[in-house]
Amino acid sequence: MSGLHAERISVTLGSTVALRDVSFAAPRGWTAIVGPNGAGKSTLLRAxxxxxxVDAGLVRLGDRPLAAIPARVRAQRIAWLAQQGEAGGELTVREVVQLGRLPALGLFGAPGADDEARVDRAMADAECSAWQQRRLHELSGGERQRVLVARALAVDAPWLLLDEPTTHLDPPHQVxxxxxxxxxxxxxTAVLSVLHDLTLALLADTLVVMAGGAIVAQARSDDPGLQAALVEVFDRAIRIERAGRHWIAVPDLGDE
Structure with missing residues (x-):
């Protein structure tokens, strides 16, 4: 699978420097990107x-600049879930998930049996098959989020980029x-997700910690340096503790 790389990229949004000279090679497995508000997490994922x-630097997919790859080809290789994703409220759940097959089919292509099978699998994986004939506007926020996750899965791309995918989900569906x-x-599939829930993020294969538009740490969750960076970027308001086989983030109230 071709690598996805950011090479010294910088981005300015209005008067704010969102990314500062960031280099990043997306690893295999599941990577969680974390950091305080305004750290540049979503901007990096969007780039x-x-x-x-980007104002400076370059993003590459394999050996090609990402900007030089036709949009349809990019959409076949990189599936995307936006932070505030939305789709036509009058569409049924199945119709929304079918939109994930558009990069493969083109604007006027007709879905075949294989496409419908991928749609079925995506809905099953995202646990939204039971309401596939309901319209999107009839669903709760958490239900809509599961449909939009299914749409991203239906692309069946080698890269899956999810910006705050647990938004609106209750704890069982977050798990x-x-x-x-x-x-x-x-x-x-190489999965990159921006997450605010640090305990969920600590379950990822790799964590990327950001602050001030830069990457300050990248390692496994059991790495002491990464844990120290997490505590530091969140102003020492948290502690990282062991809970069975996993690590969790807990509030540090300073009086215990």
Missing amino acids: LAGLQR ALVRLMRRQAAAG
């Missing part, structure tokens, strides 16, 4: 998806999404 113009990202990664 890697080819959705954010289900973590299991799904792990399964996707185990099957060979």
Whole structure:
């Protein structure tokens, strides 16, 4: 699978420097990107998806500049879930998920049996098959989010980029999404997700810690240096503790 790389990219949004000379090679497996508000997490993910113009530097997919790859080809290689993703409210759930097949079919292509099978699998994986004939506007926020995750899965791309995918999800479905990202990664998909829930992020294969538009740490969750960086970027308001086989983030109230 071709690598996805950012080479010394910088992005300014209005008067704010969102990314400062960032270099990043997306690893295999599931990578969680974390950091305080305004750290540049979503901007980095959008740049890697080819959705954010960079002011300096370059994003590459394999040996080609991402900006030089036709949009349809990019969409076949990189599936994207936006932070505030939305789709036509009058469409049914199945119709929304079918939109994920557009990069493969083109604007006027007709879906075949293989496309419909991928749609079925995506809905099953995102646990939204039961309401596939309901319209999107009839669903709760959490239900809509599962549909939009399914749409991204239906692309069946080697890269899956998810910006805050747990938005609106209750705890059981947050856990289900973590299991799904792990399964996707185990099957060979490179999964990159921006997460605010640090305990969920600590379950990823790799963590990327950002602050001030820069990457300050990148390692496994059990790496002491990464854990120290997490505590530091969140102003020592958290502690990282062991809980069974996993690491969790807990509030540090300073009086315990």
